[in-house]
Amino acid sequence: MSDDVRNALSALSNISEHWQPHRLASINDYDLKVVKLQGEFVWHTHPDTDELFLVLSGELTIQLRDRDVILGPNDVFVVPKGVEHCPKAAAEVQAILFEPQGTVNTGHVGGSMTSNLRELG
Template sequence: MGAINIQEKLNLFSDHWSPKKVGELNGQQILLAKLKGEFIWHTNENEDEFFMVIKGSLDIEFKDKTITLHKGEFFIVPRGVEHKPIAKEEVHVLLFEPLSIKHTGNVMADITVENYERI
């Protein structure tokens, strides 16, 4: 047991759209990720997704609107809602997701991560 320093963990990687696991809590995984550019449209049928911006600004597009998150803000994407994250510049995020969630939801793509690396 020990404290986890988020910035130290973020300094360990530079790849985008590849979340890194930093902990688990009651069936949830705590992930850190660096995002840049556009992700893919996807849906998580059975899981909600929690996005908290640590650095930068993140747009989350929906079919009918766009939510913009800034440093210190979070948003929960409800299960079953199609969405597409977009980071115009590099964004650092903290994610809480069930252990069962698939990285790209209902879509398999070149960027799909099967198992999150633990750092």
């Protein structure tokens, strides 16, 4: 089944836009997404699901209303469901997200930064 092997770093090299997740793989009812992040996102929540961030490169700050969580390479953080958060990155970050299929990146707020989940070719 070597045709099913996916390389996260290779997939990231094909992504040109920030804040636009791409599905790398699916497991049960969850998607493993790769994404490049830079700048500040929007404050939002995911009312029905937790959201896992795994930073591969760079430094990502996940702003919460009561504190900032700073992630570096190989760090993992789970934003609990319903917790308002706003990711930001001064320089480009490459990351993996793990969340249920159908989760919208802007959560409950929508807007111009909402992504249509892209498939990697």
